[in-house]
Amino acid sequence: MLSFVLRRIGQSVLVLLVVGLVAFSMFNFVGDPIDNMLGQERTQEDIDRLRAQLGLDQPFPVQYVRFLQEAVQGNFGVSYRQGREVSEIILERAPATLELAMISAIFAVVFGIAFGVYTAIRRDGWLANFIMSASLIGVSLPTFLIGILLIYLFSVELGWLPSFGRGEVVDIGWWSTGLLTESGRASLILPSITLGLYQMTLIMRLVRSEMLEVLRQDYIRFARARGLADRSIHFRHALKNTMVPVVTIIGLQLGAIIAFAIITETVFQWPGMGLLFINAVQFVDIPVMAAYLMLIAVMFVVINLIVDILYALIDPRLRGADA
Amino acid sequence: MLRFSSAVALTLSLAASASAEDFKFAVTTDPQTMDPHAVNSAPVLGFLNNVYEGLVRRGKDMSIEPALATSWEPIGAGEGWRFVLRQGVTFHDGAAFNADDVVFSYERASSEEADVRSWFASVTEVVKVDDFTVDIMTSAPNPIFPDSIANWMMMDSGWAEANDAARPDKEAGNFATLNANGTGAFQITAREPGLRTVLEPHGGWWDTVEHNLTRAELTPIQNPATALAALISGDVDFINPVPIQDVARLKQDPNVNVIQGIEARVIMLGFDQQPGAAESGQGSSDLFTDAKVREAVAKAVNVPAILQTIMRGNAEVASQLVSPAMRGFSGAVSPTGYDPDAARALLEEAGAAGARVELKCPNDRYLNDEAVCQAITGMLAQVGLDPVLDAMPVQNYWPELRADNFDMYLLGWSPGTFDAEHPIRFLGSTPNAEKKLGSWNFGGYSNARVDELLPMIQSEIDDGKRQAMLDEVATIMQNETAYVPLYVQPLVWGVRSNVSLTQRPDNFFILRWVTVN
Numbered sequence: 001m002l003s004f005v006l007r008r009i010g011q012s013v014l015v016l017l018v019v020g021l022v023a024f025s026m027f028n029f030v031g032d033p034i035d036n037m038l039g040q041e042r043t044q045e046d047i048d049r050l051r052a053q054l055g056l057d058q059p060f061p062v063q064y065v066r067f068l069q070e071a072v073q074g075n076f077g078v079s080y081r082q083g084r085e086v087s088e089i090i091l092e093r094a095p096a097t098l099e100l101a102m103i104s105a106i107f108a109v110v111f112g113i114a115f116g117v118y119t120a121i122r123r124d125g126w127l128a129n130f131i132m133s134a135s136l137i138g139v140s141l142p143t144f145l146i147g148i149l150l151i152y153l154f155s156v157e158l159g160w161l162p163s164f165g166r167g168e169v170v171d172i173g174w175w176s177t178g179l180l181t182e183s184g185r186a187s188l189i190l191p192s193i194t195l196g197l198y199q200m201t202l203i204m205r206l207v208r209s210e211m212l213e214v215l216r217q218d219y220i221r222f223a224r225a226r227g228l229a230d231r232s233i234h235f236r237h238a239l240k241n242t243m244v245p246v247v248t249i250i251g252l253q254l255g256a257i258i259a260f261a262i263i264t265e266t267v268f269q270w271p272g273m274g275l276l277f278i279n280a281v282q283f284v285d286i287p288v289m290a291a292y293l294m295l296i297a298v299m300f301v302v303i304n305l306i307v308d309i310l311y312a313l314i315d316p317r318l319r320g321a322d323a
Numbered sequence: 324m325l326r327f328s329s330a331v332a333l334t335l336s337l338a339a340s341a342s343a344e345d346f347k348f349a350v351t352t353d354p355q356t357m358d359p360h361a362v363n364s365a366p367v368l369g370f371l372n373n374v375y376e377g378l379v380r381r382g383k384d385m386s387i388e389p390a391l392a393t394s395w396e397p398i399g400a401g402e403g404w405r406f407v408l409r410q411g412v413t414f415h416d417g418a419a420f421n422a423d424d425v426v427f428s429y430e431r432a433s434s435e436e437a438d439v440r441s442w443f444a445s446v447t448e449v450v451k452v453d454d455f456t457v458d459i460m461t462s463a464p465n466p467i468f469p470d471s472i473a474n475w476m477m478m479d480s481g482w483a484e485a486n487d488a489a490r491p492d493k494e495a496g497n498f499a500t501l502n503a504n505g506t507g508a509f510q511i512t513a514r515e516p517g518l519r520t521v522l523e524p525h526g527g528w529w530d531t532v533e534h535n536l537t538r539a540e541l542t543p544i545q546n547p548a549t550a551l552a553a554l555i556s557g558d559v560d561f562i563n564p565v566p567i568q569d570v571a572r573l574k575q576d577p578n579v580n581v582i583q584g585i586e587a588r589v590i591m592l593g594f595d596q597q598p599g600a601a602e603s604g605q606g607s608s609d610l611f612t613d614a615k616v617r618e619a620v621a622k623a624v625n626v627p628a629i630l631q632t633i634m635r636g637n638a639e640v641a642s643q644l645v646s647p648a649m650r651g652f653s654g655a656v657s658p659t660g661y662d663p664d665a666a667r668a669l670l671e672e673a674g675a676a677g678a679r680v681e682l683k684c685p686n687d688r689y690l691n692d693e694a695v696c697q698a699i700t701g702m703l704a705q706v707g708l709d710p711v712l713d714a715m716p717v718q719n720y721w722p723e724l725r726a727d728n729f730d731m732y733l734l735g736w737s738p739g740t741f742d743a744e745h746p747i748r749f750l751g752s753t754p755n756a757e758k759k760l761g762s763w764n765f766g767g768y769s770n771a772r773v774d775e776l777l778p779m780i781q782s783e784i785d786d787g788k789r790q791a792m793l794d795e796v797a798t799i800m801q802n803e804t805a806y807v808p809l810y811v812q813p814l815v816w817g818v819r820s821n822v823s824l825t826q827r828p829d830n831f832f833i834l835r836w837v838t839v840n
Contacts, residue, residue, distance in 0.1 A: 031718020
């Protein structure tokens with residue numbers, strides 16, 4: 001078991017190194033940060049001086065190794081744009097993204113399971129059919145379009161909800177939350193729906209098909225024969241058995257929600273890490289881009305590592321031949 | 324009923340105006356620093372003009388007017404300028420403003436760490452004569468010196484030194500990056516970079532208050548659709564810019580006003596005029612060293628048609644490298660005019676018909692830049708050239724231009740000094756790194772007479788003689804088609820209809836001219 005875990009960790013580190021390498025080789029194509037950092041009246045001399053100062057005159061493997069050396073000591077450098085520590089900026093932006101991801105995930109899970117169960121039980125009802133057709137929107141429309149449509153409907157036309165931003169936030173230590181104020185909660189609604197809609201649809205369809213599968217099983221038929229109430233059959237016997245694959249998917253999708261918050265954050269001007277990353281790309285703020293990409297990579301790797309270890313604990317066959 | 328409800332609305336708005344006027348404004352680019360000397364960029368200087376002040380400032384019509392100096396006059400035969408400072412001015416923290424702050428602000432802004440130090444290239448020394456008189460000595464007579472320092476903002480020496488910010492630090496940041504202490508009409512009460520910046524009126528401001536704001540909040544919104552939605556839904560009171568294609572629709576909305584004008588920025592085409600092998604992999608080598616071919620391009624581009632279709636009538640044809648609102652604008656030249664037949668004839672004559680040319684273009688720098696380049700490509704094809712368009716994000720664009728990878732390119736130029744001398748220095752002079760000339764002259768345009776006239780223009784005190792020389796340069800550059808000036812970029816702001824404000828061609832949003840009704 002230990003060797004399995006160590007091997008997995010070794011592989012994870014390798015994945016991180018490769019992600020970093022790919023990211024750094026891409027930075028050459030994002031453009032040149034120099035022109036943004038120097039004004040109109042810059043001279044070639046200024047350009048050369050700044051480039052040398054930032055180490056941009058070095059080939060990218062050198063820049064990459066230098067980044068790694070600093071990163072393992074927890075130093076991600078200083079943002080080209082803001083002139084502040086990158087770790088400080090990311091820490092400041094993380095609560096917004098994590099809060100949004102959490103609310104979206106709750107929304108996706110609650111509504112996904114509820115709709116999934118309902119559409120499975122009332123397979124031919126008109127409402128179930130309507131939900132199934134409507135859910136196609138969730139999978140087929142791109143996120144930014146859904147976001148813009150929601151803004152148009154609920155902010156511009158109806159004027160019920162704010163069109164952008166996080167509203168008033170309350171600071172609790174280094175964490176900032178919008179959940180404690182009315183404007184903060186109102187601001188969360190549209191972005192959460194936008195971000196969670198795809199995951200909700202996914203969970204709903206998964207629950208529905210698993211549920212339909214389970215409902216055909218013999219033990220359900222026998223339960224019915226025993227004269228158990230529908231409610232008890234559906235929720236105690238059927239739903240429980242559909243949850244195993246659903247829980248796996250939810251775990252994996254959590255990483256996706258945080259990573260794909262980029263688009264939702266851009267549309268709603270949500271002050272999280274995704275928006276920070278997009279702005280960094282526009283400004284060629286390499287330290288911020290590098291730190292963000294590494295952070296997302298670490299997150300995915302850790303989630304996958306935990307899932308792998310859990311599987312191995314559950315199923316000894318996966319521990320490998322030499323275990 | 325309608326009348327009743329509007330009466331109620333009027334009463335309500337009257338009641339509201341008695342209480343706090345909270346003004347929210349959105350821009351695309353967050354000012355990256357609160358340090359007025361660290362960065363020389365329009366978003367930073369434009370925003371900080373509300374917080375800091377210079378010796379002089381620009382009025383609603385861009386003219387220079389007294390600010391922290393009450394009067395100024397040249398010293399002797401142009402050895403420098405004497406500024407008499409305003410008395411009784413206080414910084415936001417209550418400290419008094421005097422000549423020491425001017426000397427300190429000069430040392431800070433002209434230091435190695437400051438991006439704005441090029442403004443002081445001609446300054447040799449700043450001398451404190453007494454507490455409220457300062458002499459600024461220049462190496463040569465400099466008639467437009469007061470114009471060139473309108474954005475040179477005064478910082479309190481005591482405050483900067485106490486907070487360890489006596490020099491700007493752009494790379495690592497310091498206290499002045501996040502905090503501000505100016506003499507301006509507004510002070511910063513909260514600053515969260517990239518999220519929001521909150522301003523409140525400075526109680527001890529020296530000038531008469533025109534605005535009625537009690538609080539203003541700046542939010543950067545990068546996505547144009549989001550900004551537009553925020554304006555229409557009333558979540559913000561002001562956005563800049565409004566996407567050109569949404570102007571017509573926005574004008575239909577009774578709650579929103581669109582404020583249009585022209586910016587200081589002139590959009591133009593530049594050419595690779597350096598002889599020698601083609602540096603661009605695609606283009607023909609020495610095509611544009613021939614002035615006839617350049618002239619043919621100027622005649623081939625139908626600027627009015629571009630403005631009508633792509634800019635939807637929101638821009639003005641340019642005749643030279645500066646807009647008519649700038650000092651030193653030349654009346655001696657007029658736009659070349661669209662003449663495809665003449666263009667075709669010129670190309671035949673130069674033996675350039677059918678030649679392949681590559682037009683480089685940014686796609687996220689100027690308003691509808693890529694669409695304009697596409698139109699130009701079509702027009703060049705019509706007169707018998709074989710153009711290819713290569714459009715890219717601006718971060719990739721400047722390195723391409725610096726590496727000379729182009730035959731033609733699109734450039735916008737907004738003169739920092741609002742004077743016609745500025746583009747001559749940066750675009751018209753033969754590139755010379757040592758003298759810091761022609762640093763944006765990517766195509767290598769060179770004319771000995773222009774080079775000779777520039778220092779004379781820079782030091783000519785007499786306005787008439789100066790204008791004659793500026794006219795001469797404008798004429799030379801047009802006759803040789805150094806560049807093809809296309810149009811003056813439009814300025815489109817969107818505001819809620821209960822807001823009145825003043826739009827200035829430099830695209831600076833000045834809060835002290837805002838009133839909310």
